[in-house]
Amino acid sequence: MRVIGSEKPNFLRIVAGSILCAGMSFAATAPEPTFSRDVAPILYRHCVSCHHSGDIAPMSLVTYQEVRPWAAAIREAVALRRMPPWLADPKVGHWSNDPRLSEREISTLEAWTERGKLEGNPRDLPQPPAFHDGWKIGTPDVVIAIPEHKLAAQGPDEYAYINVPTNFTEDRWVVAAELRPGNRKVVHHAHVFVVDEAANKASAEASTKDPAKEYANSIRVKEGTLEWVRPEAPVINDGCAVDDNARFPGSKVSDLGGLIASYLPGREADVYAPGTARKIPAGASVNFQIHYSHTTGKAETDITSVGLIFAKEPPKQVSRRVDLANHMFMIPAGDPDHQVTECHTFDKPIAITSLTPHMHLRGKAMRMIARYPTGEEQTLLLVPAYNFNWQFTYRAQPPINLPKGTRIQIIAEFDNSVNNPLNPNSKEPVRWGSASENEMMDGWIEYVDAEPANPPH
Ligand code: HEC
Numbered sequence: 132m133r134v135i136g137s138e139k140p141n142f143l144r145i146v147a148g149s150i151l152c153a154g155m156s157f158a159a160t161a162p163e164p165t166f167s168r169d170v171a172p173i174l175y176r177h178c179v180s181c182h183h184s185g186d187i188a189p190m191s192l193v194t195y196q197e198v199r200p201w202a203a204a205i206r207e208a209v210a211l212r213r214m215p216p217w218l219a220d221p222k223v224g225h226w227s228n229d230p231r232l233s234e235r236e237i238s239t240l241e242a243w244t245e246r247g248k249l250e251g252n253p254r255d256l257p258q259p260p261a262f263h264d265g266w267k268i269g270t271p272d273v274v275i276a277i278p279e280h281k282l283a284a285q286g287p288d289e290y291a292y293i294n295v296p297t298n299f300t301e302d303r304w305v306v307a308a309e310l311r312p313g314n315r316k317v318v319h320h321a322h323v324f325v326v327d328e329a330a331n332k333a334s335a336e337a338s339t340k341d342p343a344k345e346y347a348n349s350i351r352v353k354e355g356t357l358e359w360v361r362p363e364a365p366v367i368n369d370g371c372a373v374d375d376n377a378r379f380p381g382s383k384v385s386d387l388g389g390l391i392a393s394y395l396p397g398r399e400a401d402v403y404a405p406g407t408a409r410k411i412p413a414g415a416s417v418n419f420q421i422h423y424s425h426t427t428g429k430a431e432t433d434i435t436s437v438g439l440i441f442a443k444e445p446p447k448q449v450s451r452r453v454d455l456a457n458h459m460f461m462i463p464a465g466d467p468d469h470q471v472t473e474c475h476t477f478d479k480p481i482a483i484t485s486l487t488p489h490m491h492l493r494g495k496a497m498r499m500i501a502r503y504p505t506g507e508e509q510t511l512l513l514v515p516a517y518n519f520n521w522q523f524t525y526r527a528q529p530p531i532n533l534p535k536g537t538r539i540q541i542i543a544e545f546d547n548s549v550n551n552p553l554n555p556n557s558k559e560p561v562r563w564g565s566a567s568e569n570e571m572m573d574g575w576i577e578y579v580d581a582e583p584a585n586p587p588h
Pocket of ligand 1: 187188213
């Protein structure tokens with residue numbers, strides 16, 4: 132990796148150098164870029180959301196003193212488009228949260244790092260973004276936190292499922308939600324679901340004697356807080372070829388999917404599209420699902436919380452989501468290129484507002500395709516080099532309109548070979564499971580109804 136990484140910038144510099152020669156008169160008169168006037172605005176827009184103290188990046192890039200020592204590394208990272216991280220193929224789709232730098236921004240950063248790295252006039256410096264005591268969504272109307280969770284110094288990964296009542300006495304419409312890990316050293320990722328207690332009770336009563344659910348329970352193992360599919364369970368790699376799309380038997384896709392916020396590497400807060408909101412019914416509770424890794428070798432504690440911002444006026448649209456999944460695939464030992472599919476047909480016209488691929492360490496690539504009722508097909512999202520360490524939600528701008536009867540097909544590729552540097556074990560077949568060493572093949576879709584009910588519900 133390092134060999135490739137160090138060769139490419141040289142090549143790019145030669146190209147850039149020849150362009151500079153051709154435009155010499157311009158280059159000679161153009162004022163030398165300075166940190167305050169030219170560099171800081173780019174960093175503040177594209178980099179400091181992660182590169183400020185206390186966030187996920189290893190160094191802060193806010194002040195001149197902080198940035199200067201990193202000049203060479205910044206030049207390489209932006210020239211190779213390693214930073215800011217982003218995995219969608221730019222030729223497919225338009226995403227409002229696409230963070231990529233323009234060519235002009237890249238050449239400004241390159242020019243600054245290759246020339247005098249001047250600070251310039253501090254009065255040119257824009258106001259650095261405020262981080263609201265760490266909340267990226269602004270000051271939340273409500274913060275709901277788990278009771279302190281204790282972790283032992285060592286042990287296998289742990290999934291904690293923690294229920295916290297909201298005590299909301301009326302329905303609330305949420306326009307933004309942000310999950311904040313209390314202890315970033317041990318919280319690998321986390322989700323928070325809204326649990327409608329009344330609806331749950333009704334569905335539990337209805338399903339106690341459902342044979343499909345009993346069968347589904349027999350093919351998976353639950354141990355402590357982890358869950359996985361038994362090695363000998365039937366295998367369905369081509370989920371699109373079967374009716375229930377290779378979900379657990381009896382588990383239906385539901386558009387009341389209760390997930391309201393996620394904390395995943397590289398993912399920003401859940402801010403719903405303008406005019407849309409998620410509903411938290413009165414009396415609901417929120418369920419935190421937190422994946423803890425024992426990374427420090429010391430006993431640790433964590434108080435993870437979710438911050439919510441409520442709609443100031445009733446929303447025009449309900450933000451809905453379906454979580455598509457193939458639960459029944461099996462990736463053979465050592466296979467460098469194993470394909471798994473899943474499909475879902477929408478029985479109403481919708482507009483997709485975001486797409487999120489989710490796989491674990493063997494995830495290699497994912498394509499999401501719309502097959503229209505006319506028979507035409509269109510790739511909506513292509514992630515040609517998936518990376519577990521960067522899990523993005525791709526927010527469609529504008530929303531993607533799909534007529535009733537459109538079938539979504541998701542094709543994933545997995546690399547279970549020794550050549551995958553993230554692969555923890557290439558010697559065994561891999562199946563669905565909640566731990567990172569097991570796999571998942573999920574596509575999460577947020578959408579709104581194209582013909583919404585009035586008032587929305
Ligand atoms: C989504 C969060 C995020 C954003 C946005 C981001 N970074 Fe990073 N950056 C990281 C993390 C995390 C690391 C350390 C892990 C790694 O290298 O992948 C890192 C590492 C780096 C490194 C050192 C390693 C390397 O790859 O060279 C540089 C330099 C860097 N970032 C520069 C930038 C610049 C410049 C920008 C904006 C143009 C930026 N980053 C935007 C999260 C981010």
